[in-house]
Amino acid sequence: MSAALKVRVSAARMLTPVVREITLKPCAGTLPGFSPGSHVQVHLPLAEGKVRNAYSLTSDPADNRHYRIAVRLQETSRGGSHYLHRHVRIGDSLEISPPANLFALHATASLHILIAGGIGITPFMAYIAALEQRQANVELHYLHRPGLSDAYIEELQQRLGSRLHTYSARPDLGRILRSRPLGSHLYTCGPQPLLDAVRQQAKALGWPQSRVHWEAFSAAQPGQPFDLELVRSGRHLRVGAEQSLLEALESAGLQVPNLCRGGVCGQCMTRHVHGEIEHRDHFLSPAEQAEFLMPCVSRGCGPCVSLDL
């Protein structure tokens, strides 16, 4: 895995009462370039150990003097968003992983239809910057709660004009997706129920799967603590209630490939040997889950889990 980047918080502002934008500059040298839809993992020193949360880059991909992220305060989360809202100040140093992209733009699309729910607007901010530079056809459908989850709304109104469509309740997806020009691509990001509804509607209207792209915002959630046995190395670990299985492995010095840390990319797939698993990923089929798990989100739901590590 690539080495972490050291960055400094150069600016921060509240976009809404629950969304904080943070600008990051390199502590030394330059930041790697990134493509629209990329995210970084921010390494957070929480009480239970180092936690890494993934955030989309909202800044212009053509400008790598800084990165920008926008963080929604999640009162029920394990504390990552709370730390970035309440503890991180301008001038603080942070470590982040280099950008990775699991939600890339498709250069050949004749029309880019973007559907965002709440904080799902974040990857689309970098999309819109890139699409404006390419003078590409784009329309944005933005579902938000006015005054709460409407980050960037004024900026988007100015930049997109009539190409921005806003909703405070679930829009008529059939109207958005029916009879669109040949070569259109659809992208959606936001809460899982919105993604499911968009994908179902696209399927019902005959959209080819290759033209429907989605990114879920999911992260490790707390659960019951459990013991972990690593059968190949003979090691025994404990996974705390506020810790993901992946974080417990990393704290013990094990390197497990990972990109999304949200159960969607498939990178961290690990074989389980024994014990009851609560699968929380969006990647494995039920048949695959009988043999594998995604330690970034899934966890044991009994006293002990054994892994083929």
Ligand code: FES
């Ligand atoms: S890191 Fe992507 S599925 Fe676990």
